[in-house]
Amino acid sequence: MGAGRDPRRYGKNIPNGLSDMILCLRYLSQSLVRSRQDDGADMAALGRSDIETFTQYVAHLAHTGEISAFRRTTVCRFTSRFLREIRDLGLTRPGEILADLPGDFALRRHDMPPVVIEEGPGRALPKEILSQLCERxxxxxxxxxxxxxxxxxxxxxxxxxxxxxxxxxxxxxxxxxxxxxxxxxxxxxxxxxxxxxxxxxxxxxxxxxxxxxxxxxxxxxxxxxxxxxxxxxxxxxxxxxxxxxxxxxxxxxxxxxxxIPPLLLADGTEFPKLEVVPYSYRHSYAQRHADAGTLPDVLRELMGHRSLQTTQGSYRVTEKRTRAAVDKLVSHQFDRHGNKIWTQARQLLEHEHARLRIGQVSVPYGICVEPSNVKAGGHGCPFRFRCVGCDHFRTDPSYLPELRTYLDTLLRDRERLAAASDLDAWARTEATPSDEEIKRIRTLIRRVETDLDGLTEDEREQIKDATRTLRKSRTVSLGMPGIRPPEPDLRLERDA
Ligand code: SF4
CATH class of the missing domain: 1.10.443.10 (Intergrase catalytic core)
Structure with a gap:
């Protein structure tokens, strides 16, 4: 039973494979006890109909949610293997312990349920379902x-x-x-x-x-x-x-x-509970990162896939165009100081590289890569959205309009607050945008503009195109302080 393989692969967990098989055989035993008056004790009386009853029994357990579809496949697979191996070992020969077991007490190929691939496509949970599960x-x-x-x-x-x-x-x-x-x-x-x-x-x-x-x-x-x-x-x-x-x-x-109570989709319809299995969280995690624009090679590494094709085929990586746009803009990302991220990223260790790119969520004038905020879909900033002072902040040319608008807002607010006479001094001080923040935003705008100016006409066109594509799909966190819609941008046209 693969005893030669197990120790290399599972170390201390070798007994798990064996106990798993015994647990699977329990379903065969349950089925015999339910369907036969002799509980299956009369070995010679067993036959094809008992196998059919068994496969129906595990199918019923899967349909009622007592076991997962994957478990159903495993139970049938292990049972089939067990019945085959007792014959291979000669235990059904005359004079041996299972000599009376009829030859048709075995699972045939067409008895096996459809193969359920644990890491198959489309099994990520909708966001609202995941939130309900976390709440419960x-x-x-x-x-x-x-x-x-x-x-x-x-x-x-x-x-x-x-x-x-x-x-x-x-x-x-x-x-x-x-x-x-x-x-x-x-x-x-x-x-x-x-x-x-x-x-x-x-x-x-x-x-x-x-x-x-x-x-x-x-x-x-x-x-x-x-x-x-x-x-x-x-x-x-x-x-x-x-x-x-x-x-x-x-x-x-x-x-x-x-x-738990029924799980409801955003439109009020019920989500089938059978689709929520431990592996769903893996798919949801991968889909979350695919949606956030994680590059395929990083996603492949994260998911432990051998081939890139598996990764790209498994998750609904947002349309190719969006993917290409993300790829294009990632090399023009800046941190809060206006330093280019890409240059640094190439020198990082593998896991740092992954940390840099696996998760991000849009904030009004850039990207946040703080993991708990990314996990919360942009609603869980631990620093009251002080993005330009935060190490988790990135921005790129597609946010240039928002950066400019934000700068205008800060300057206007500063003037308005300076003139306000109906505020206590402490409140005015707290509400007034700091010189440091204004300076930081100015620096970022200048850096992004200089970067664009250094590109060829053709490269600038590509950036414009990528920006248009990304802005169509971009959703901005609702938890952030709002800014006014951006003014028309002379440098980067956009559709949003
Ligand atoms: S301050 Fe901005 S960049 Fe930093 S964690 Fe909060 S939302 Fe993310």
Missing amino acids: LPTLDQIRDGSDDARAAIEILVDTGRRPDEIGCLPWDCMETDEHGKSVLVYTDFKNNRIGLRLPIPDSTAEIIVRQKKAIRARFPDTKLSELVLFPQPRQNSEGTKPFRMQHIGNVHRRWINA
Whole structure:
């Protein structure tokens, strides 16, 4: 049963493959108990009809949401493999323990359910559904096995888009701090056998991990830290060294999803709960980044795909034109000081490079790459939207009109406030735009204009075209301080 492969790929989790097969066979046993008066004890009486009843039984479980479509496929696959291998091992020969088992008690090819590809296209959850799920996370502890551990695991799944087994098997010591003091998750991509991968994570996710580490340490104070896992299997695990099984996460998640009120789409229609599986968070994560313009090579690295084609085929990467526009403008991005990002990015380490480009959300006069704000769709700025003073801010030529309008607004506000007589001095001081901010905006405008002036006519045309394309699809965070619609721009025509 692949015993030669498992140790290389799964290390300490070798027993999981075996126990998974036993758990799958449980469904066969349940089916026999339900459908046969002898509960399946009379081996010689088993036959084709029992196999058909079994496949209908697991199909029913999948339709009613007790198991996922993927699980249904796994159960059938493992059962088929088991029945085939007992024959290969000679256990059904005369005189052997399963000698009475009829030859037609086996799954044929057409008995197998359609293959469900875990990482298939179009399975990202709509944004509103994801928000409803996040709101209902606190109800997880009301269901069977819905512990704080399960909740933390699911929250990290949502935040990081890792595969369920990558989160379930995290060691206790799974987080590091990079050279900039930012947290990175260190995990293993079991599917591709890649160890020690580093994923930049937002502070909010790092806090969940820190809390979980403390709770686990307190629960297993005597276990060596190097052996402790972040999500210990709840039973038969006195040392805290056995990790969650993927199936445990799947089961708890399914019970929780079944227990929560209906999930509603923006138009008020109900979203099928069967489509919400732990892998959905991975797809949602990838789609979020694809929509935000993450470049395909970075997305491929993030998702652990071997080929770029898989990545590009799997996610609805916004139309090719938008993608090309993002590619074009990314090399003309500036940070808050007016320094070009692209020049710096090429010298960054791989994970820093990923951090720089994996997530961004539009803010009125640029882009925000602060992970928790990106995750919140631009509504979660931890710094009261002081973008031009923030290290997470970027801008490019497509925001030039907004930069100019913002500068006008600041200058006008400064004059108006200076003349106001109905304000206390402290209120006036607080409301008045600072000289530093005005200077910063001026610098940014100048840098972007100088950059454009240095381009050839042809390159400028390309930038204009990219700007038009991006402005059509751009949505600006509603949580930001508003600015007036931009004035007509002489340098960059636009459609918006
Ligand atoms: S200040 Fe602006 S750039 Fe910084 S985190 Fe907030 S929204 Fe993002």
